[in-house]
Amino acid sequence: MASAALPIPEPGPVPAPAPAPGIGPAPAPVPGPAPGIGSAVGTGGPGPAVGFGAGLLVVQPLRRKHCAGCRRGPLSMLVLEDAAPRCLDCADLGHLVYLPRGDTALTRRSREESGLSVVVVRFNRRKGRYEREGVLVEEAALARAEERCLADAEARRRRRARDARLRSAQDAHFAELFAAEILRLFPGCPADRARGIAAHASLRGSGRVGRSAAGRALSEAAVVFAVRASVRHVDTPYDRLLMSGVPRYEARRLIAADVETLIRTWGEDRDARTARDGTAA
Numbered sequence: 001m002a003s004a005a006l007p008i009p010e011p012g013p014v015p016a017p018a019p020a021p022g023i024g025p026a027p028a029p030v031p032g033p034a035p036g037i038g039s040a041v042g043t044g045g046p047g048p049a050v051g052f053g054a055g056l057l058v059v060q061p062l063r064r065k066h067c068a069g070c071r072r073g074p075l076s077m078l079v080l081e082d083a084a085p086r087c088l089d090c091a092d093l094g095h096l097v098y099l100p101r102g103d104t105a106l107t108r109r110s111r112e113e114s115g116l117s118v119v120v121v122r123f124n125r126r127k128g129r130y131e132r133e134g135v136l137v138e139e140a141a142l143a144r145a146e147e148r149c150l151a152d153a154e155a156r157r158r159r160r161a162r163d164a165r166l167r168s169a170q171d172a173h174f175a176e177l178f179a180a181e182i183l184r185l186f187p188g189c190p191a192d193r194a195r196g197i198a199a200h201a202s203l204r205g206s207g208r209v210g211r212s213a214a215g216r217a218l219s220e221a222a223v224v225f226a227v228r229a230s231v232r233h234v235d236t237p238y239d240r241l242l243m244s245g246v247p248r249y250e251a252r253r254l255i256a257a258d259v260e261t262l263i264r265t266w267g268e269d270r271d272a273r274t275a276r277d278g279t280a281a
């Protein structure tokens with residue numbers, strides 16, 4: 001009987017080298033032991049405080065743990081006090097609210113606002129270390145921090161709206177100047193046409209001449225260029241020629257005279273034209 005050879009009280013599979021009975025392999029030792037956290041009874045491991053600074057630390061246990069004081073449990077969060085788990089109420093932390101990590105600004109501000117705040121950690125088995133899961137802060141502190149964050153978001157929204165209004169006012173102002181300059185150079189150009197050319201040429205982000213450095217400086221060349229382009233597209237069959245397959249340079253040659261005629265007409269001083277028309281008439 002082969003089985004008889006086996007010792008009866010088989011020791012069973014050797015448990016992994018001292019995993020903490022419930023908290024995680026127990027928090028790493030801290031230079032300058034954090035109060036209340038060292039090696040917990042039976043955890044056989046280091047305390048969780050490494051990297052989280054000295055002071056209070058709350059642990060989210062991996063296993064079911066009950067409070068050594070009031071026996072409540074299993075606990076979702078606990079404090080190790082003299083190596084024994086205690087619930088937050090027994091540890092006088094019951095008045096704090098839990099803020100999971102994720103919103104850096106909210107976390108930072110909550111801790112700033114909170115007279116008492118405690119980092120909450122949990123052991124990550126895969127990585128073999130404790131990781132910060134969140135913080136416990138005073139409820140009023142969290143509310144104030146949320147208000148500050150909301151105020152920030154609101155302030156940013158208002159600033160964006162202000163910037164947009166400013167930009168569109170600048171655009172409108174620029175288009176006005178552009179139109180005025182068109183009319184100065186081309187007094188014969190109908191005013192609404194001048195406004196249309198200016199608006200088209202100064203559309204923000206269009207990359208059109210009105211937005212170029214020369215256009216912004218309202219150089220005469222830029223204004224003439226915009227007017228000429230408008231005349232070409234609006235007052236001549238240029239676009240139709242292009243659509244019907246006439247090469248661009250050929251189309252330009254075909255309409256050049258029309259463009260120059262209208263440009264010259266618009267460019268003439270009103271009085272001169274009136275005088276000339278009058279003379280001609």
Ligand SMILES: [Zn+2]
Nearest residue numbers: 067070087090
């Ligand atoms: Zn308790």
